[in-house]
Amino acid sequence: MNQHARLQDRAIPFIDVAAQRRRLGRAIDDAVARVLAHCQFIHGPEVRALEAELAAFCGAKHAIACSSGTDALRLVLMAWGIGPGDAVICPAFTFCATAEVVVLAGAVPIMADVDARTFNIDPASCERAVVTAKRLGLTPRVVIPVDLFGLPADHQAIAAIARANGMRVLDDAAQAFGASCNAGKLGAVADATATSFFPAKPLGCYGDGGAIFTDNDALAARLKSLRVHGEGADKYDAAHIGLTARLDTIQAAILLEKLKIFPEEIDARNRVAERYSAGLAGVAAVPRVGSDATSVWAQYTIRLAPGRRDALAAALKARGIPTAIYYVKPLHRQSAYARFPLADGGLPVAEQLASGVISLPMHAYLDEPLQDRIIAAVRDALAA
Numbered sequence: 174m175n176q177h178a179r180l181q182d183r184a185i186p187f188i189d190v191a192a193q194r195r196r197l198g199r200a201i202d203d204a205v206a207r208v209l210a211h212c213q214f215i216h217g218p219e220v221r222a223l224e225a226e227l228a229a230f231c232g233a234k235h236a237i238a239c240s241s242g243t244d245a246l247r248l249v250l251m252a253w254g255i256g257p258g259d260a261v262i263c264p265a266f267t268f269c270a271t272a273e274v275v276v277l278a279g280a281v282p283i284m285a286d287v288d289a290r291t292f293n294i295d296p297a298s299c300e301r302a303v304v305t306a307k308r309l310g311l312t313p314r315v316v317i318p319v320d321l322f323g324l325p326a327d328h329q330a331i332a333a334i335a336r337a338n339g340m341r342v343l344d345d346a347a348q349a350f351g352a353s354c355n356a357g358k359l360g361a362v363a364d365a366t367a368t369s370f371f372p373a374k375p376l377g378c379y380g381d382g383g384a385i386f387t388d389n390d391a392l393a394a395r396l397k398s399l400r401v402h403g404e405g406a407d408k409y410d411a412a413h414i415g416l417t418a419r420l421d422t423i424q425a426a427i428l429l430e431k432l433k434i435f436p437e438e439i440d441a442r443n444r445v446a447e448r449y450s451a452g453l454a455g456v457a458a459v460p461r462v463g464s465d466a467t468s469v470w471a472q473y474t475i476r477l478a479p480g481r482r483d484a485l486a487a488a489l490k491a492r493g494i495p496t497a498i499y500y501v502k503p504l505h506r507q508s509a510y511a512r513f514p515l516a517d518g519g520l521p522v523a524e525q526l527a528s529g530v531i532s533l534p535m536h537a538y539l540d541e542p543l544q545d546r547i548i549a550a551v552r553d554a555l556a557a
């Protein structure tokens with residue numbers, strides 16, 4: 174078999190968790206073994222060490238590790254006392270967890286439209302959502318921008334709208350820990366920031382995990398209580414109604430090892446994205462990253478003209494190249510969320526993106542020959 178044939182035969186994973194596992198093998202095994210030796214499986218020393226390193230990494234005063242990205246969002250809404258009669262504004266083009274936590278809190282999610290080039294919440298639609306909330310007799314209390322696919326939202330514009338309307342900003346950075354914008358690194362930008370360590374995320378653990386970031390001492394203290402059943406100074410006198418929402422010590426130990434190579438991995442992801450964009454710019458709408466932002470490329474997502482997506486996905490699949498569609502249905506088209514209000518002006522961009530986006534394989538271990546194979550396959554399919 175010649176070299177060319179071997180390259181063509183290599184299966185391409187959409188996200189290669191195993192490649193990183195191979196690179197870190199012994200370090201992770203040793204880290205897990207240390208936890209198995211000391212047996213502090215809940216809130217062991219690795220959790221505190223991870224919180225200190227995560228906070229230092231992004232420049233936030235506090236990092237509070239927890240059980241998932243969803244719980245990270247939920248805990249913040251609980252800590253802020255969000256509930257019935259409140260409105261929380263979020264983009265419609267996101268993973269359902271962004272709005273799920275709002276409904277679980279008893280508040281009403283108001284879906285805002287997004288920007289076609291960045292996929293992130295459109296500040297103008299966010300302002301219209303405030304008007305919508307008030308017209309419905311709700312109090313707009315929080316806006317949850319999402320840093321979709323790893324790219325920071327327009328945090329300056331969102332913060333200004335929040336300030337003008339007495340709202341807080343809860344950044345859903347589930348896909349974007351490690352990214353930065355002109356206001357700073359995510360984690361140090363919003364009133365509170367939630368991230369996810371789900372294995373496929375840019376910084377993922379080997380199960381579920383998440384973290385919350387804030388500079389606010391009182392909020393940090395409340396979050397630490399809420400993640401352990403709302404415990405007070407006396408462990409058996411609960412001060413608040415809370416959750417079981419801790420990060421396991423084993424997951425913290427794994428994340429400490431992964432954090433060591435995370436900056437290198439972010440650079441590698443950016444190199445993949447740059448090569449993709451250079452190779453595809455003429456044939457598809459490639460993602461736009463402003464000069465004042467960096468993305469961690471949780472996904473590399475292109476936009477196609479209507480009706481072209483299925484044929485491209487099929488052509489790539491035939492050549493062993495997996496694709497994914499985030500998101501086939503924006504929130505307001507999903508059964509559980511169709512009953513919630515939309516921002517005045519509707520969601521034309523979210524609708525249009527849902528029918529035109531497609532994501533290509535993206536991870537830090539995608540080498541140049543594989544990148545070239547993917548670029549060539551996309552170009553061939555779109556030229557056909």
Ligand SMILES: Cc1ncc(COP(=O)(O)O)c(C=O)c1O
Nearest residue numbers: 241242243268270271347369371
């Ligand atoms: C935008 C967004 N928010 C929240 C979450 C929830 O994170 P987790 O799966 O860790 O609960 C995800 C996970 O995919 C996400 O993509």
